[in-house]
Amino acid sequence: MPLTIRTTKTTSGKTRPAPDQLGFGKYFSDHIFLADWEGEDGWKNARIEPYGSIALDPAASVLHYGQAMFEGSKAFRQADGSVALFRVDAHAKRMQRGASRLCMPALEVEDFVAAMRAFVAVEEGWVPSAPNTSLYLRPTIVATEAFLGVRPSNRYLFFTIGSPVGSYYGGDTLKPVRIWVERDYVRAARGGLGATKAGANYAASLYAAVKAKKAGFDQVLWLDAKEHAFVEEVGTMNLFVVIDGTLVTPSLSDSILAGVTRDSILTIAKEWGIKTEERAIGAAEILDARKRGKLEEVFGSGTAAVVSPVSELAFGDDRVVINDGKPGALSNRFYDEICGIQRGSKPDRHGWLTRI
Numbered sequence: 448m449p450l451t452i453r454t455t456k457t458t459s460g461k462t463r464p465a466p467d468q469l470g471f472g473k474y475f476s477d478h479i480f481l482a483d484w485e486g487e488d489g490w491k492n493a494r495i496e497p498y499g500s501i502a503l504d505p506a507a508s509v510l511h512y513g514q515a516m517f518e519g520s521k522a523f524r525q526a527d528g529s530v531a532l533f534r535v536d537a538h539a540k541r542m543q544r545g546a547s548r549l550c551m552p553a554l555e556v557e558d559f560v561a562a563m564r565a566f567v568a569v570e571e572g573w574v575p576s577a578p579n580t581s582l583y584l585r586p587t588i589v590a591t592e593a594f595l596g597v598r599p600s601n602r603y604l605f606f607t608i609g610s611p612v613g614s615y616y617g618g619d620t621l622k623p624v625r626i627w628v629e630r631d632y633v634r635a636a637r638g639g640l641g642a643t644k645a646g647a648n649y650a651a652s653l654y655a656a657v658k659a660k661k662a663g664f665d666q667v668l669w670l671d672a673k674e675h676a677f678v679e680e681v682g683t684m685n686l687f688v689v690i691d692g693t694l695v696t697p698s699l700s701d702s703i704l705a706g707v708t709r710d711s712i713l714t715i716a717k718e719w720g721i722k723t724e725e726r727a728i729g730a731a732e733i734l735d736a737r738k739r740g741k742l743e744e745v746f747g748s749g750t751a752a753v754v755s756p757v758s759e760l761a762f763g764d765d766r767v768v769i770n771d772g773k774p775g776a777l778s779n780r781f782y783d784e785i786c787g788i789q790r791g792s793k794p795d796r797h798g799w800l801t802r803i
């Protein structure tokens with residue numbers, strides 16, 4: 448049975464920030480979507496309410512054992528003034544896969560899509576229209592049962608908040624990042640949680656990210672946990688390398704998050720007739736490609752930045768500068784194409800947009 452959603456609108460809307468003030472994840476819209484899960488009843492009490500704090504029992508298992516996960520997707524203002532979600536069904540399915548790994552329930556795909564549409568319809572005025580802005584959506588599931596035994600919770604809360612976000616780069620041109628290749632700390636091991644957006648993965652990543660920042664880098668490149676020999680992800684993004692005209696990305700595994708942007712880039716690259724490969728990429732292969740003059744581009748992909756070019760990879764003291772430190776041609780081309788599809792200025796050939 449589809450979820451019924453009750454809506455209580457706020458009587459005191461917040462002042463909306465100016466488009467140039469937005470940044471990422473600093474402001475939150477007027478409402479929150481909530482639903483409760485309790486054993487056999489499944490998901491119930493789906494509701495949209497004024498944005499506000501949520502009360503949790505101090506024994507709630509999420510506060511102790513971190514049984515929690517989230518999603519991240521965006522709603523975009525279209526040229527004709529309407530609003531559309533980008534690949535919302537892919538986010539729904541990924542949340543189901545991740546929840547299953549964490550022994551949590553997730554919404555049915557149709558319910559998730561209906562929830563996002565209903566929420567964005569109420570927050571329509573919060574979808575900014577300035578170039579490169581959007582309403583970021585953060586669906587989240589947390590374990591709420593008050594019980595200190597270690598086992599899956601018997602109660603959960605699903606909620607979604609919205610945050611109007613600005614251009615990731617503060618302008619139209621891509622700003623490349625400098626990356627530290629992390630050889631001691633790992634983000635995710637085979638058999639672990641790396642393929643889910645579990646909060647725990649982000650907690651695990653903080654220490655190395657802070658260390659890299661202190662050393663003057665923007666983010667870290669994660670290597671595989673076993674041999675520290677293969678590249679996996681860059682920061683919280685999937686990794687792409689262009690070697691001698693071929694677009695290469697690590698194949699998906701349980702230590703790599705299956706990015707929706709990653710999939711979009713691979714789909715578009717095939718359409719454009721670019722040779723693509725999903726396979727293991729050794730750090731040594733990147734160094735060797737550099738030596739042969741065949742390392743053309745390196746970039747990350749994710750919902751927040753879409754494409755994030757890498758200007759430099761630091762393998763200890765060995766600094767690999769990519770494309771003279773400038774965004775590569777493919778990075779720019781993928782960025783323009785995906786942003787264009789998201790905003791309706793380029794054709795949506797794959798049915799990736801869902802109108803509100």
Ligand SMILES: *Cc1c(COP(=O)(O)O)cnc(C)c1O
Nearest residue numbers: 683684685704706707708749750
């Ligand atoms: C969210 C995320 C990505 C990118 O996924 P998108 O669906 O493209 O936003 C990549 N890696 C990690 C670790 C992530 O959390």
